[in-house]
Amino acid sequence: MMSLKDKKIVVTRAPHQAAKLVKMLRDRDAVPLIYPCIDIAPPEDTSELDGALRNLKAYEWLLLTSSNTVLALYRRMGALQVQVDWTKLKVAAVGSSTASSVEALFGTKADFIPEEQTGVVLAETLPFHEQMRVFLPQSDIAKMDTAEMLRSRGVDVTVVSAYENIIGQGGEDIPLRLSENRVDAITFTSGSTVEGFVQRIAPMTAYDLPAACIGTSTAEVAESHGFKTIIVPEQFKLPDMLEALEEHFANYPQLEA
Secondary structure, eight states: OOTTTTOEEEEOSOTTTHHHHHHHHHHTTOEEEEOOOOEEEOOSOOHHHHHHHHTGGGOSEEEEOOHHHHHHHHHHHHHHTOOOOTTTSEEEESSHHHHHHHHHHHSOOOSBOOSSOSHHHHHHHSOOOTTOEEEEEEETTOOSHHHHHHHHTTOEEEEEEEEEEEOOOOSSOHHHHHHTTOOOEEEESSHHHHHHHHHHHTTOOOTTSOEEESSHHHHHHHHHTTOSOEEOOSSOSHHHHHHHHHHHHHHSOOOOO
């Protein structure tokens, strides 16, 4: 019997990102509980973003540190009717998932993907020359460590807010399920999903439930909010996260929720 069989697992991803994880859970005979805890929206003021998108020919590299950024750019480029010559603008993607989004939405392949899927490693290992011009669109709450690393290498980087993270809505009645002990685990794929989940279920808590986190930075946010059982895979990918969750349940079987 698969260790995730019949396990009721909360999916906190944004609506446009949830399908892949939902399918992976169903393939493992788990019961995904869709509960969007984040979503994205354009910045209130798009003038800086619009200016950069209309002037993409001025940059040598476009750095993309999340699939959300890819989607935000795709939507805004469509609204502005911006056409890009991808033979002249190189694309660096933080990881395979982001690269897949680039190919699906822009019809081009990423020119560079770092071995370790973090923004800082991307900035550390990006092929460069001094004063190379780089466009780095990010969320409104993104840290500046990627930009700082680029600047320390002599790169001329333009950082622009491409989208805002907002709290998700809709989905299953997770507070009711929590009150009736009908949730087995929660999945978090970013610190923002943790923050959104905590806000959505407040004042209720779910900190005794296993929290499967895609990576260490997400796990740190979960820990800061009091989650006691935090599961982090060695490789920061969805299949690895679910494998780590399977291993947890195999080692610590629970009563049926």
